[in-house]
Amino acid sequence: MASRAEPPDGGWGWMVVLSAFFQSALVFGVLRSFGVFFVEFVAAFEEQAARVSWIASIGIAVQQFGSPVGSALSTKFGPRPVVMTGGILAALGMLLASFATSLTHLYLSIGLLSGSGWALTFAPTLACLSCYFSRHRSLATGLALTGVGLSSFAFAPLFQWLLSYYAWRGALLLVSALSLHLVACGALLRPLCLAEDTTVGGPWAQLTSLLHHGPFLRYTVALTLINTGYFIPYVHLVAHLQDLGWDPLPAAFLLSVAAISDLVGRVASGWLGDAVPGPVARLLMLWTTLTGVSLALFPVAQSPTALVALTVAYGFTSGALTPVAFSVLPELVGTGRIYCGLGLLQMVESLGGLLGAPLSGYLRDVMGNYTASFVVAGACLLAGSGVLITLPHFFSCVSATTSRPQELVTEALDNKVPLPKEGLGEN
Amino acid sequence: TVKYNNLSMESYNISLTEHSSMPVEKNITLDRPSDIQLTCQLTTSRDLNSVNVTWKKDDEILGNDYLINATGNILYTQHRFTITNSKQMGSYSCVFQEEKEQRGTFNFRVPKVHGRNKPLISYVGDSTVLTCSCDDCFPLNWTWYSSNGSVQVPVGIQKNKYVRNGTYANETSLKITELLEEDGGSYWCRALFQLGESEEHIELVVLSFLVPLKPFLAIVAEVVLLVTIILLCEKYTQKKQPDSDNEKELEQIEQLKSDDSNGIENNVPRLRKTEPVGQ
Numbered sequence: 001m002a003s004r005a006e007p008p009d010g011g012w013g014w015m016v017v018l019s020a021f022f023q024s025a026l027v028f029g030v031l032r033s034f035g036v037f038f039v040e041f042v043a044a045f046e047e048q049a050a051r052v053s054w055i056a057s058i059g060i061a062v063q064q065f066g067s068p069v070g071s072a073l074s075t076k077f078g079p080r081p082v083v084m085t086g087g088i089l090a091a092l093g094m095l096l097a098s099f100a101t102s103l104t105h106l107y108l109s110i111g112l113l114s115g116s117g118w119a120l121t122f123a124p125t126l127a128c129l130s131c132y133f134s135r136h137r138s139l140a141t142g143l144a145l146t147g148v149g150l151s152s153f154a155f156a157p158l159f160q161w162l163l164s165y166y167a168w169r170g171a172l173l174l175v176s177a178l179s180l181h182l183v184a185c186g187a188l189l190r191p192l193c194l195a196e197d198t199t200v201g202g203p204w205a206q207l208t209s210l211l212h213h214g215p216f217l218r219y220t221v222a223l224t225l226i227n228t229g230y231f232i233p234y235v236h237l238v239a240h241l242q243d244l245g246w247d248p249l250p251a252a253f254l255l256s257v258a259a260i261s262d263l264v265g266r267v268a269s270g271w272l273g274d275a276v277p278g279p280v281a282r283l284l285m286l287w288t289t290l291t292g293v294s295l296a297l298f299p300v301a302q303s304p305t306a307l308v309a310l311t312v313a314y315g316f317t318s319g320a321l322t323p324v325a326f327s328v329l330p331e332l333v334g335t336g337r338i339y340c341g342l343g344l345l346q347m348v349e350s351l352g353g354l355l356g357a358p359l360s361g362y363l364r365d366v367m368g369n370y371t372a373s374f375v376v377a378g379a380c381l382l383a384g385s386g387v388l389i390t391l392p393h394f395f396s397c398v399s400a401t402t403s404r405p406q407e408l409v410t411e412a413l414d415n416k417v418p419l420p421k422e423g424l425g426e427n
Numbered sequence: 428t429v430k431y432n433n434l435s436m437e438s439y440n441i442s443l444t445e446h447s448s449m450p451v452e453k454n455i456t457l458d459r460p461s462d463i464q465l466t467c468q469l470t471t472s473r474d475l476n477s478v479n480v481t482w483k484k485d486d487e488i489l490g491n492d493y494l495i496n497a498t499g500n501i502l503y504t505q506h507r508f509t510i511t512n513s514k515q516m517g518s519y520s521c522v523f524q525e526e527k528e529q530r531g532t533f534n535f536r537v538p539k540v541h542g543r544n545k546p547l548i549s550y551v552g553d554s555t556v557l558t559c560s561c562d563d564c565f566p567l568n569w570t571w572y573s574s575n576g577s578v579q580v581p582v583g584i585q586k587n588k589y590v591r592n593g594t595y596a597n598e599t600s601l602k603i604t605e606l607l608e609e610d611g612g613s614y615w616c617r618a619l620f621q622l623g624e625s626e627e628h629i630e631l632v633v634l635s636f637l638v639p640l641k642p643f644l645a646i647v648a649e650v651v652l653l654v655t656i657i658l659l660c661e662k663y664t665q666k667k668q669p670d671s672d673n674e675k676e677l678e679q680i681e682q683l684k685s686d687d688s689n690g691i692e693n694n695v696p697r698l699r700k701t702e703p704v705g706q
Contacts (some may be wrong), residue, residue: 046556167548170639184653190661239571305470 006134007335012190013132013140019188020125020144022235023083026182027090027118029151030175031060033325037158040168045103052103057385058111059118062349066119071343072203074124078191079339087122087182089113098169116178117390123184123346127339128189130330135274137330142270142323149263153256208339215332215392216341217288220348222391223325226288227352231297231378232360233258233314240370244302258315265319273324280327287321288385296378299371332391356380434509438464441531445471445524452532456539458564458620460511467521467531469502472535474568479524482506485517510535513623537623538564540616546630552604559616560598566618569599574613582614 007013032058041052074082087198093114100106126141162171212218237258241251269287273280294313301307316339326342333341367373388394441451469478475497482489482504493506504521516535523529538561549555558571566698571590572579580653582588589602598617603610611633615625 043556082558144696164545165548166634166639168548170554170634173639176648177643177650180647180650181653184650184657187654220617293507393571 001036003185005184008130008192009133009135016129016190017140017144017186018187020129021147023147023182023185025065025127025147025151025155025249026179026185028148029155030179031056031063031118032148032152033155033159034059034164036156037168037171040163041103041106044168047103055103055106055110058107059115061350061354062112063118063122065347067123067346068207068340068343071123071127071339071341072207073120073208074127074339076201077360078189079128079397080125080186080189080191082124083121083189084187086117086124087180087184087186088117089120089178090117090182091180093117093292094172094343095177098172098176103290103418105396115259117179120187123320123342124339125185125189126326127342128192131335132205132325134330138273138280138323138327139267139270141326142266142268142273145266145322145326149259149266151258192328198313204341207344208336210333210337210344211340213333215269216344218390220345220385222384222387223345224352225350225380225387226321226325227307227349228356228359229292229380229384230352231356232373233295233298233318234310236360236370236373237311237376238283238340239364240298240309240374243369244307254311257308258311260313261315262319265316266323269320270323272320273327279391279393280324280331281388281394283384284321284324284328285388285394287317287324288381288388291317292320292381292385292419294378295381296375298374299369328391359381389400434460434462436464438466438555439533440468441465441533442520443469443529443531444475445525445527445529447529450530450532452534454534454536456537456563457510457516457535457537457622460509460565460621462509462605464505464507465519465521465533466503466505467523469523470500471502471525472500473525477501478502479523480504481524483520483522485516490561497539510622512621512683513537528556529564534678537620537625538562538618540618540625540627542616542627542629546632548632548634549606551606551608554602554604555606555631557601557603557616558593558598559600559615559618559627559629560593561618561625562597564618564620565596565621568619570617570619571599571601572615572617574615574655579615583657603631606633609633609645 038049038056039053041047041055042049045052052278070082070086090113093109094114096109096113097106100109120337126144129140129144130137159175162174165171165386166174169330236247238251238255241254242248246254269283273302276283294310294317298307298314301310329341329345330338356377360370360377363373363376364370437455437457439453439455442452443451451563471478477703480493482500482531488504492503492508496503496505502523503545506521508515510516514555516537517530518534520530520532540559540561542557542559547555547557557571569590569592571582571588573582574577582590587603587605587607589604590597591600591602593600599616601614611631614629614631616629617624
């Protein structure tokens, strides 16, 4: 395979986008639609709802905390074998789950096994995408992430139909077959050798260098704050609307409206991220601030029109911040360290996700309504966007549209040979 | 009359006007013997004495066991009785006969039992639980039947079926372990009250594991095919351009070699961005 100096920005890259699209659908779409199985498990195992919810929680936790492992393995072996293995593990977990006789069995097969499979797929794929694109990186990421939204639409009714036809055992078997397509997606991830890959050290060296990288750490803090607030409306919007007196059906419909505007936001922001010059971090700060503001305004809105408008705004802005959040990373740490960077980032920001929903629920229980939780969520987002201002080159007027892989060569070399002039390299 | 028994007293009320075009009905759920007091009132502008008042049970006229009272332009009638068995359940109506007939009907029914409206699907060798429940009721007992066609056979004798009455009196479950295909079919749960019976139907479908296995294997075969096609395509396109790849590689190696020998300064104009890298 030839070594390239520049990312191809197209060509096979679009197949990688397709692969990432199906992967985000098969990983997050399945996770999001798992609630459909929830009722069946409660009845089949005669267990309490809280204990059954642990299945999905363990799966999500393993997926996020295992991301650095997936990333580290991809720096060593390339993304393709790692993602294909991940696909096999994810499908195997579901297959074993269809034979389950107890809830513990499900914790291990879906939570642990499928979760590890998912951990090995998502981060390496997005990192691979960043290798293939530089000018169109945001658009490519945005398009790839639309897979999550579309699959949530499609999988929930599909799973419901599978359940009514085959009951949960047969349905799990078929979801396993569906997850096996992750292997096919992994096969599409043709390895790309960029010039700087050979100069950067192995996984451990990369991880330690990242942990000492000031901007990366600040970015992690920002994204953790953002993640804490991000999921709150998805969890609590319907309940908040019902508190205001809405019927369940219009409330669910409003969630669908949010999902649609989320989708539009992702693609629009992806396109915008590439079209607008300057650091992508500025766009991220814009979208994060707007999301935070729209969240904080939720308690104030009472009339249906205001609520619908806010929901559309929230959906659009929160969808818009996702592709940009991933695009900032290669600019920060370079494409050579992108795999490890993404993995580490996913792991730390998952803490925000884990804390966000329970915190919001706790605030609701204490205050009696969702005002405090929406305001806190908005505040977290605004705090995150504040931290983003501290990132390097934030206020620079010079265009930094492409993250040159050569920049990392300079960094890596400078770490070993200090340059006398120009202050190049890290302090 | 004064009652000295310990039955609960239930009162129900229907209001009619002379303009009520449709008969007014009230559905009442009763699961235990009770003292019943039914009151109907008619608001009319006509002469109250010209109205003929009767009480009927299921179209049979009842005796004189009721009161009639007139105040202003409202006519009240009240019927008190006791329901102790299933024969006394049914529809009780107060009928005001003037030019048109105005009727108010109280429908007494035993509580309805809920099961599942969709069939319950399970697999051979698996175990499953069929549940029935009713809202706010206390049945005397529950029984389960299975039916082939129209014959109902009591369940609970076969060795793999266990009737479990839930922690609350208003629910019951039938647990079937080690399912066989013959265990599939219609099941009935019946709640017995002092005032009657109520039953519900649940359909159980037992599938063999081959049923989902076939589509599963088909999809796995499709994935294997996809992966093979993708990898073969790649090998094929690679084979077509071996020379150009080698050429590019040689070029790159030459460049890197010359960069190394010239030192880092030569890289600076090509590599550096205009602002300092990292902070």
